[in-house]
Structure formats: C-alpha cells, structure tokens
Amino acid sequence: xxxxxxxxxxxxxxxxxxxxxxxxxxxxxxxxxxxxxxxxxxxxxxxxxxxxxxxxxxxxxxxxxxxxxxxxxxxxxxxxxxxxxxxxxxxxxxxxxxxxxxxxxxxxxxxxxxx
Amino acid sequence: xxxxxxxxxxxxxxxxxxxxxxxxxxxxxxxxxxxxxxxxxxxxxxxxxxxxxxxxxxxxxxxxxxxxxxxxxxxxxxxxxxxxxxxxxxxxxxxxxxxxxxxxxxxxxxx
Numbered sequence: 001x002x003x004x005x006x007x008x009x010x011x012x013x014x015x016x017x018x019x020x021x022x023x024x025x026x027x028x029x030x031x032x033x034x035x036x037x038x039x040x041x042x043x044x045x046x047x048x049x050x051x052x053x054x055x056x057x058x059x060x061x062x063x064x065x066x067x068x069x070x071x072x073x074x075x076x077x078x079x080x081x082x083x084x085x086x087x088x089x090x091x092x093x094x095x096x097x098x099x100x101x102x103x104x105x106x107x108x109x110x111x112x113x114x115x
Numbered sequence: 116x117x118x119x120x121x122x123x124x125x126x127x128x129x130x131x132x133x134x135x136x137x138x139x140x141x142x143x144x145x146x147x148x149x150x151x152x153x154x155x156x157x158x159x160x161x162x163x164x165x166x167x168x169x170x171x172x173x174x175x176x177x178x179x180x181x182x183x184x185x186x187x188x189x190x191x192x193x194x195x196x197x198x199x200x201x202x203x204x205x206x207x208x209x210x211x212x213x214x215x216x217x218x219x220x221x222x223x224x225x226x
Contacts, residue, residue, distance in 0.1 A: 006158075033213070033214075035216070041218070042202070042216040042217050042218045042219060043159070043216040044216075045213055045215075048213060058213070088156070090158050090159070092158075092214075103147075103149050103151075103161055103164055103214070104151075104159075104161070104214060105161070106151075106158035106159045106160070107158050108157055108158045109156070109157065109158050111156070
C-alpha cells in the first residue's frame with residue numbers, strides 16, 4: 001500500500017545537538033511539507049518542497065533545515081539554533097498538478113523531546 | 116490566504132449526528148473547502164472536500180452554502196472513535212500547495 005512514513009515515532013535529544021527526522025513517501029507525490037504542532041495548537045508550516053532539489057521556507061523555518069535530493073524523501077534537521085524544539089512534527093505530501101482537488105496525505109508524526 | 120473560523124469545542128451524543136460548522140467568508144472562487152481530523156498523537160486524516168456542491172462519502176457529508184461563505188461537516192452517526200480535533204481548511208495558499216491549519220474544533224462524543 002502506498003503511504004508516507006515518518007521515523008522514528010519518538011525521539012529524544014540533548015540540548016545543543018542536531019537531530020534529523022525522516023520522512024519517506026511512495027505515493028509518487030511531487031510536493032512534501034513539514035509541520036510542527038505544539039500541545040493544544042494547530043499545525044504550523046516549517047518548510048515545503050514542490051520538486052526535487054527545491055524547497056521553500058514556511059512560517060517558522062528558523063532553526064530548521066531540509067533537503068530534497070530524492071522525490072521520495074524530505075528529511076528535516078532540527079538544529080541547535082532552534083530554541084524550543086520539543087514538539088510533534090508532521091510530514092505531508094501531495095501531488096503537484098491539480099493538488100487543489102486532492103489535498104494532503106500525512107504521516108503519523110515524530111514526537112521530539114529535548115532532555 | 117483565506118481564513119476559517121470554527122468553534123473551539125463541541126459535544127455530541129453517541130449515535131446522533133454531529134454537525135461541525137465553519138465560516139470562511141473570504142474564500143475565493145477557485146478555493147476548495149477541506150476537512151481533516153486528528154486523533155490524539157496521530158497525523159491528520161483526510162475526511163472530505165468540496166468546491167461548490169455538497170459532497171458525501173463513506174465518512175461524512177459536506178454542506179457548502181450557496182454563497183460559499185460557510186460550510187458544515189456532518190458525521191451522520193457519531194461514535195466514540197469520532198472524538199478528535201476537526202480542521203476546516205480553505206484552499207491552497209497561492210500556487211504553493213500550502214495548507215493553512217487553524218485551531219480546529221475539538222469534538223467530544225459522549226456515551
């Protein structure tokens with residue numbers, strides 16, 4: 001079955017360390033997105049990518065970095081510059097052409113905790 | 116970007132219909148209305164979407180007013196497993212494909 005996979009489900013990081021969250025999709029979707037969710041809050045866009053080797057900052061990109069070397073993969077690195085990284089991170093994908101008719105497919109999320 | 120307004124919380128009795136409202140008065144002509152739901156600690160799940168006409172699928176019905184300024188998601192026979200946060204989202208931001216999520220409505224289905 002096609003889908004979008006995030007790993008790991010839970011991740012613990014020491015302060016000052018960088019950490020990379022994985023997102024892989026086999027839906028042949030062109031576009032991929034990273035959102036952050038804090039307790040009791042909605043989703044906020046971190047980065048998005050519409051095609052391979054191209055990505056754009058979202059609303060809260062500071063302290064994060066991404067790469068899009070393959071269509072299937074869109075890893076997110078939470079750097080030590082991110083002041084408050086503890087959150088639930090969600091990856092999503094969508095087709096690019098006619099995306100307004102189809103919406104997003106989401107992964108199951110990674111919960112990052114800084115210890 | 117078109118914005119949506121939803122009540123922060125609603126209750127519904129198990130087995131009854133749950134009607135979740137959404138206001139989107141600034142929607143433009145080519146923007147769709149999407150509904151997603153998020154069960155605690157999971158990724159959002161697509162429910163339904165529509166442009167102008169009412170839509171129905173195996174999960175829910177979507178009623179969009181004629182002026183498209185508001186819509187209602189209907190879960191015809193709510194179960195305890197329908198307890199979740201429901202997000203009403205309008206359109207995509209420009210041509211980027213970005214979906215803008217608001218705070219959503221927390222639906223509590225009670226026995």
